[in-house]
Amino acid sequence: METIGAIFVWLFFGLIVGLLGRLLVPGRQPMGWLGTVALGVVGSFAGGFLTYIFRGGEPLQAAGMLMSILGAIIVLAIYISMAPRRI
Template sequence: MIILGLIAGAVARLVVPGRDPMSIPATILLGVVGSFIGGLLGYVLFGHDLSEGALQPSGIIGSIIGAIVALLIWRAVHTRGHSRTHARH
């Protein structure tokens, strides 16, 4: 799961343009979170693996797609909070 997380997180960071100052453990975490987001999306969109439930890890493609979604959400939240901090000064 750690290797899949590293691969998915790294590919997501390469695909989405812009700077992401993340450490290797943060990139792994991004990929692992992306794997579960990909599993949730697969469950919701395709209804596969209904016996396993909605919160499940996905394959490499689902992990990459989920990591991209997680990265975009992280950027939106981080940018919004960061711009508020600078607006007060």
């Protein structure tokens, strides 16, 4: 039962971080709710990796709220630059 609770916490945290990351990046981001949650979770690990680069620790770790949002912004910028352009 503890694992299910942790999954829901990660999904909620991912949603909040993903929404904040999308809010801070200008322009249109073509993704739905699941994409936003995935953005937040991946952004959290990207922020954790940035923390590892600059401060040490574990290379594959989740980050705090600020580094997670920074990671989500970076991941979203990469996603937008690689997404095919629509005419």
